Amino acid sequence: MIFRQLFERESSTYTYLLACSETRQAVLLDPVIETLERDMAVLQELDLTLAYTLETHIHADHLTSACRLRSLAGSKIACPAADALGCADLGVAEDRPLKVGALTLQPLFTPGHTDTHHSYVVETPSATRVFTGDALLIDGCGRTDFQSGDAATLYRSVTEKIFGLGDDALVFPAHDYNHRHASTVAQERERNPRLGGGKTREEFVRIMAELNLPYPKKMDLAVPANQLCGDCPDDTERALRALENKSIQG
Template identity: 70%
Template sequence: MIFRQLFEQESSTYTYLIACGDTKRAVLIDPVLETVGRDLAVLAELGLELEYSLETHIHADHITAACRLRSLTGCKVAYPETDGLACADVLVNEVNPLQVGALTLQPLFTPGHTDAHHSYLLERPGALRIFTGDALLIDGCGRTDFQNGDAPALYGSVHEKLFSLPGDALVYPAHDYEHRHVSTVAQERERNPRLGRGRTLDEFVEIMAKLNLPYPKRIDAAVPANLLCGACPGEEQAIASEPPGPSRQG
C-alpha cells in the first residue's frame, strides 16, 4: 500500500492519498481545490492513476477539488450516498465499500457534524486506519451548529462507531490546527476533552452549545460549490488552459 498525508495550510485540511501498490490505482480523500497541482505532482511522481476522489462530507471551510480532478484525470467523484449529489459518479454507504485495487475503504455513517458525514475504515495487515473527517479530531471534534449538525448524533456516532474500534486503530482526521498528524482510538477515548474522559451526552451537548465559534470564512462560497462537487466560476477556462502532462488520464 502507498500512503501519503498531505496538508493545505489555509484551511488546515488534511488530504489523504491511498493507493494499491500492485495496481497503482489511487484515491484522494478530501482533496482541496487550491492544491490540485501538488496532488497531481505526487501522483505523477509515484506513478499512480487516480481512480477516485472521495469526500467525507460537504465542507464549509474549503472548496473540494473533486470536479477539477475529474476533468484533469478522468477519475470518478465519490460522495456519501446520503448527500444525494447528482454531480457524483459513485455513491458510497455502509453496504457499498469503495474498492481501490486490492484495497477496501469501508464507509461508516457518522452523522453529527453534518447529517450525511461518513468516516472511512481501511484495514491492512498490522494496521487499522480510520479517516474520521470532522467527526473526530485530535483532542476535539467538528462543530455541530450548521449544515444540519446535531450534537447528540455526533456523540452517538463517535461512541458507537469510532470508539468501538480497537484501541490501536490509527485516527486520521480531516483537520488539525496544532501540527499534529495522527492519534489512536485509545488516546481519544482517554483524553479527548469533548468526547473522551467518560464525558456524558449531556456534558457534550453543553460543551458544544457554548463554543460560540465564528462561521467559517468561506462558508458562503464553499457550501454552494461543494454541493456541485466543487464546481466554480471559470472551471472550463481553467481546464482548457491546463497543459497536458503525465498525470492526465482518460
C-alpha cells in the same frame, strides 16, 4: 498499500492519498482546490493512476478539487450516497464500500457534524486506520452548530462507532490546527477534552453549546460550490481566494 498524508495550510485540511501497490490505482480523500498541482505531481511521482476522489462530507471551509481532477486525471467522483449529488459518479454507504484495486475503504456513517457525514476505515495487516473527517479530531471534534449539525448525534457516532473500532486503531482527521498528524482510538477515548474521559452525552451537548464559535467565513460560498463537486463559476473560486488573502493580511 501506498499512503501519504498531505496538508493544505490555509484551511488546515489533510488530504489523504491511498493506493493499491499492485494495480497502482489511487484514491484522494478530501482533496482541496489550492493543492491541485501538488496532488497531480505526487501522483506522477509515485506512478499512480487516480481512480477516485472521495469526500467525507460537504465541506464549509474549502473548495473541493474533485471536479477539476476528474477533468484532468479522468478520475471518478465518489461521495456519501446520502448527499445525492448529481455531480457524483458513485455514492458510497456502509453497505457499498469503495474498492480500489486490492484496497477497500469501508464507509462508516458518522453523522453529527453534518447529517450525511461518513468516516472511512481501511484495514491492512499492519494497522486499522480510520479517516474521521470532521467527526473526530485530535483532542477535539467538528462543530455541530450549522449545516445540519447535531451534538447528540455526533456523540453517538463517535462513542458507538469510532470508539468501537479498537484501542489501536489509528485516527486520521480531516483537520489539525496544531501540526499533529494522527492519534489513536485509545488516546481520544481517554483524553479528548470534549468526548473522552467518560463524558456523558449531556456533558458533550453542553460543551458544544457553549463554544460560541464565529460564523464560518467561507460557508456561504463553499457549501453551494461543493454541492457541485467544485464545478463552480470562476467568480466563486476567486471570491474564496479573496477571503483567504484577507484572512492572511488581517
